[in-house]
Amino acid sequence: MITESHIAKFDSISLDGGMTLAPVDVAYETYGELNAARNNAILVLHAFSGDAHAAGEDGWWDSMIGPGKGFDTDKYFVICSNVLGGCRGTSGPGSVNPATGCPYGMSFPPVTIPDMVRLQKMLIDHLGIERLLSVSGGSMGAMQAMQWAVAYPDAVASAIPIAGTARHSPQQIAFNEVGRQAIMADPDWNEGNYYGRRPPARGLSVARMVGHITYMSDASMREKFGRRLRDENQFEVESYLRYRGGQFVDRFDANSYLYITKAMDYFDLTSSGRSLSSAFENVKARFLVISFTSDWLYPSYQSLEVVRALRGRNCNVAYCELPSSYGHDAFLVNVIEQAEVVRGFLASTLREHA
């Protein structure tokens, strides 16, 4: 598999909030080769804490991207970029503000899911791709996939939103808010000014622990940990969460946590009073919508709401609720059936709609 890592640099981007960010960098990777017809490109969209490194060793979706896999790099040219507001190469609150020579911190402008997608569109234009064969991602990636189909109807032949929603429920907002409060309660957060000093590691770690619980299912936790004890009479599940929380601090920026979770919470395809169906008014892409039985964070009813709204617009939409005990994590770990339905959907899209 041909893999490339890049940073694209743009002069500026206009944001939903009315501000302009200048300059703006985008970290991205590509896997496979763009064909001569330039109609085999797939943009893969990462979830909240992901990055551009989707495939290869430690790639967050390596189970799905590669030769012969769901996103078959022998056939398709797969692109993945880090989102705007992130901390893995794309401009975010940890980036240096050229006006001050210091990291933006909380002076970084608020970003939205449509802003993230607008920057991805700039990248796709920059790569000389007029129309993507597909846009796909799980969780926050699903939100971006839907936004792509809504905002750039002529630029996407298909969309595969997985384990996502057209808008967060109050429960999803609440879990994000707990994470944000944990970070901001940490004195090391210091109103976001901690670059070059000690980051708010304790707060960020607690935030991540909450996240991990919501990504698993009750059943998968029982299977994985049970009530087994480890050293010092700690439950294994406690050690695991603390370990994962601590690990997260090394690869993620607390301010990015604040910005990106806010973008997710405010995302709402039904905002300004329109119905979800009317939000999909101009959509031309065909859809494959996937959810998982044990995902209680992004339950199937949220995917079904999207499916119904698309059908209400006579859009071409297939829906698969896949059986899994892995909870929300299923889109990352439970990929045998997922890869199969994605493979078939992409093949027919390339054959009939590219």
Place this chain on the structure above:
Amino acid sequence: MITESHIAKFDSISLDGGMTLAPVDVAYETYGELNAARNNAILVLHAFSGDAHAAGEDGWWDSMIGPGKGFDTDKYFVICSNVLGGCRGTSGPGSVNPATGCPYGMSFPPVTIPDMVRLQKMLIDHLGIERLLSVSGGSMGAMQAMQWAVAYPDAVASAIPIAGTARHSPQQIAFNEVGRQAIMADPDWNEGNYYGRRPPARGLSVARMVGHITYMSDASMREKFGRRLRDENQFEVESYLRYRGGQFVDRFDANSYLYITKAMDYFDLTSSGRSLSSAFENVKARFLVISFTSDWLYPSYQSLEVVRALRGRNCNVAYCELPSSYGHDAFLVNVIEQAEVVRGFLASTLREHA
């Protein structure tokens, strides 16, 4: 309704961990009157953050306790005490250690659910009651009710565990651990030595926010908050959780949070390798087990496990899964049907088994 508030003082109590706590206070309230036969006493057991003030204004179970209510104080003598390790009048980490003249803090000995119940038994003996008509409570109160029936089979005619479990699942442990880590991450926690100084308010508030999410259901949050915004573009659910988190700080001690959640997590009627059924070997009480359809924190499968084990011992057990959209909070707020089944069960217990 005749209401009384008391503190009972005992010389000492032996704890499961091998230590002795001396002296030990128990805050309790009583509602109604003990009859001449002394066979109409009901011990009501509070959940994690409750206290002895169960009935009357702001009583945590006022909807269930009073004249004509589920626990009818015209017929029964209802007792409620604050648990060992608590912070509402019963000895806990905020109590003064007579050996030092300072609050115990983290030098307070670890307590277990059986320890809490042992202290309640001392109180019941002190009140001159040989056999309780019933023991009942929701959540952690349900654990105590089961422990009563197991540890003191001759002292309880019936038990009504509501929305409880015979042992925490890893998911329940995990949510508690997030709360503990949030508290201990707060520098004001200071290894538990904060009495007379600023308490770890930020950590405790975050811990409570997590708790609140788990007490509600996805559906009840959608109904209560939706995606409505308040001042400064904050979601109503965010304001609500922050408000409840902040409020909690005024009435609860962070160290009690640590001790009591640990007691819940370690509680396991199947410990030392015995089956749940064999744990119920000597039980003489009849049981009414109640759970709620939308309770995802203490799901019905946990109550059903208890019911099956009791049936396996030929115990007299009735099970009611009540429909409710209120999640775990249902035992506190959704009480019409709950009051009805409790009322009938208590009447037949008094008639046939007291």
